[in-house]
Amino acid sequence: MSVNKEIKRITTHVIQSMKERGEKIAMLTGYDYSMARILDEAGIDIVLVGDSASNVMAGHETTLPITLDQMIYHAASVVRAIKRSLVVVDLPFGSYQGSSRVALESAVRIMKEAGAHAVKMEGGAEIEASVRRILSAGVPVMGHLGLTPQSIYKFGTYSVRAKEEAEAGKLMEDALLLQEIGCFAIVVEKIPAELGKRVAENLLIPVIGIGAGGHVDGQVLVTHDMLGITKDFQPRFLRRYLDMFDMVQNAIQQYISDVKSSDFPNEKEQY
Ligand code: KIV
Numbered sequence: 429m430s431v432n433k434e435i436k437r438i439t440t441h442v443i444q445s446m447k448e449r450g451e452k453i454a455m456l457t458g459y460d461y462s463m464a465r466i467l468d469e470a471g472i473d474i475v476l477v478g479d480s481a482s483n484v485m486a487g488h489e490t491t492l493p494i495t496l497d498q499m500i501y502h503a504a505s506v507v508r509a510i511k512r513s514l515v516v517v518d519l520p521f522g523s524y525q526g527s528s529r530v531a532l533e534s535a536v537r538i539m540k541e542a543g544a545h546a547v548k549m550e551g552g553a554e555i556e557a558s559v560r561r562i563l564s565a566g567v568p569v570m571g572h573l574g575l576t577p578q579s580i581y582k583f584g585t586y587s588v589r590a591k592e593e594a595e596a597g598k599l600m601e602d603a604l605l606l607q608e609i610g611c612f613a614i615v616v617e618k619i620p621a622e623l624g625k626r627v628a629e630n631l632l633i634p635v636i637g638i639g640a641g642g643h644v645d646g647q648v649l650v651t652h653d654m655l656g657i658t659k660d661f662q663p664r665f666l667r668r669y670l671d672m673f674d675m676v677q678n679a680i681q682q683y684i685s686d687v688k689s690s691d692f693p694n695e696k697e698q699y
Contacts, residue, residue, distance in 0.1 A: 435511050435512045436512070437511075437512055437514075438473050438474065438512060438513055438514040439514065439545075440514065440545075440546060440568045440612040440613070442473075442514075443473065443474070443514060443612065443613060443634055444612065444633065444634065446473070446634065446645070446646075447632075447633065447634040447645045452645065452646050452647070453473050453474065453613075453634055453636055453645055453646025453647075454471075454472055454473050454474075454646060454647065455472065455473060455474035455475075455476055455516075455636055455646060455647065455648035456472050456474075456475065456476070456648065456649060456650075456651045456654070457475070457476045457477070457478040457480055457481075457484075457648070457649075457650045457651045457652075458475040458476070458477060458506045458509075458651060459477060459478075459481045459484070459485050459502045459505070459506065460485075460502065460505050460506065461505045461506065461508055461509045462509070463651060464505070464506040464507075464508075464509035464510055465509040467513065467651070468509060468510045468511055468512055468513045471512075472513050473513060473514065473646070474513060474514045474515075474516055474636075474646075474648075475506055475510060475513045475514070475515050475516070476516050476517075476518070476548065476648060477499065477502050477503040477506050477515065477516070477517040477518060477542075477544070478518050478548075478650065479491040479494050479499065479518040479520050479521070479577075479578070480577075480650050481494055481498070481499070481502050482494035482520075484650060484652040484653075484657070484658060485502070486498075490577065490580055491520070491521065491577045491578055491580075492521045492522075492578060492580075492581075494520045494521075495520060496519075496520055496523045496534055496537060496538075498520075499517060499518060499519075499520050499538065499542075500537060500538060500541045500542045503515070503517040503538060503542035503543075503544050504541065504542040504543065506542075507542055507543040507544060514545050514546065515543075515544050515545045515546070516544070516545065516546045516547065516548050516570050517538050517542060517544040517546070517547055517548065518547070518548045518549075519531070519534055519535060519538070519547050519548065519549050520578075521578040524549055524555065524558045524562075525551070525554075525555060525558070527558075528557040528558045528560070528561035528562075529561070531549075531555075531558035531559075531561060531562055532558075532561045532562055532565055535547050535562040535565070535567045536565065536567070539567055545568065546567070546568035546569065546570055546612065547562065547567060547568075547569055547570070548569070548570040548571075548572055548615065549562075549569060549570075549571065549572060550572040550573075550576035550577075550578045550579065551571075551572070551573075551576060551579075551602075552571070552573055552598070552599075552601070552602025552603070552605060552606060553601070553602055553605055556605065556609065559571070559606065559609055559611065560609050560610075563609065563610045563611075568612045569606075569610070569611045569612070570611060570612060570613045570614065570615060571602075571603070571606035571611045571613070571614040571615065572614070572615040572616075572617065573599050573602050573603060573606075573614060573615070573616050573617075574589045574590060574599060574615075574616045574617040574618055574619040574640065575588075575589045575617040575618035575619070575639075576617070577617075586618070587618075588618050588619065588620065588639070589617070589618055589619050590619045590620065590623055591620060596619075596620075596623050599616070599619065599623065599627070600623075600626065600627060600630065603616075603627050603630070603631055603635070604630070604631070607631050607632065607633050611633065612633060612634075613633055613634040613635070613636060614627075614631070614633065614634075614635050614636070615635075615636050615637070615638065615648060616635055616636070616637050616638075616640045616644065617637075617638045617639060617640065618638065618639040618640070618663075618665070619637075619639070619640050620641070621640065621641025621642065621643065622641070623640075624637050624640035624641040624643060624644045625641060625643035625644070627644070628643060628644045628645050629643075634646060636648050638665065639663065639664070639665030649666065649667075653666050653668075654666065654667065654668060654669050654670075655668075655669060655670045655672045656668045656669075656670050656671040656672045656673055656674070657672045657673055657676075658673070659673045
C-alpha cells in the first residue's frame with residue numbers, strides 16, 4: 429500500500445477559504461532556513477519574512493535600514509525550507525513608495541530571486557498606485573495598516589494607533605480600498621480591539637492582527653518575541669511561549685563550563 433505523502437500547500441485561496449469558514453489564520457515571522465523548517469513542520473499557515481529582520485536579525489533600532497537585497501537573502505533562505513506554508517515577504521522601506529515602476533521591479537525581484545508567494549506593503553491610499561501595479565503583474569499583495577513601523581519617524585512613537593475616530597475612519601477607508609483593488613489579506617498592527625473587530629467584520633478578505641485584539645481573522649507575532657529570544661521587548665499584546673534567551677544562555681554556559689573542565693568531549697564523543 430502506498431502512503432500519499434502529498435502536502436497540500438497553503439495558497440492565498442486557502443487563506444480566503446479559512447476566513448469564509450471562520451478558521452483562524454496563524455502567522456509568524458521567519459528569516460532563516462532552520463527556523464522556517466520548524467515553522468513549516470509545526471503547521472504554521474503563513475511565514476512572514478518581515479522587515480523586522482532589521483531589528484531581530486541585524487540589531488538595528490528600526491526597520492528602515494534593511495535593503496531589498498538583504499530581504500531577498502532572508503526570503504530565499506526561508507523559501508528553501510518551506511513545503512506547505514504560504515511565504516509572504518515585506519517590501520522594505522524605499523523599495524515601493526513614490527514610484528509604482530520601482531515598486532513593481534522590487535516585487536518582481538522578490539518573487540523571482542527568492543521564490544516568494546506574495547509581498548506585504550505598509551500603507552493605504554498613499555501607496556495605491558504601487559499596489560495596483562504589483563497586483564497587475566499577478567503578484568499577490570498583503571496590506572499593512574495601523575502602526576506601520578516604516579513610518580516611525582512620522583508617528584514619533586510605537587504607541588497604539590487609530591484611537592481617535594478620524595484616524596480609525598481613515599484606517600477603515602484604507603482597508604476597504606486595499607480590498608477593492610485586490611489585496612488578498614491585510615495586517616492591522618497595534619490598534620484598539622474594537623476597531624480590529626469592525627475592520628474584520630466589514631472586510632471579505634482576511635484581517636490578521638498584531639496587537640489588534642481577538643476578533644480579527646488571524647494573528648501574527650514576531651517569532652523571536654514569542655519564543656523569548658528577544659528579552660527587553662514586552663508589549664501588552666505579546667504572549668511569550670518560551671524564555672529562549674535564558675534557556676540558550678544556560679546551555680551555552682554549561683558548554684563553556686564543560687570545555688573548561690575537560691568534561692567535553694568524553695570518550696564517546698571522540699574518534
Ligand atoms: O516585519 C514584521 O515582522 C511585521 C509584523 C510585525 C506584522 O510586519
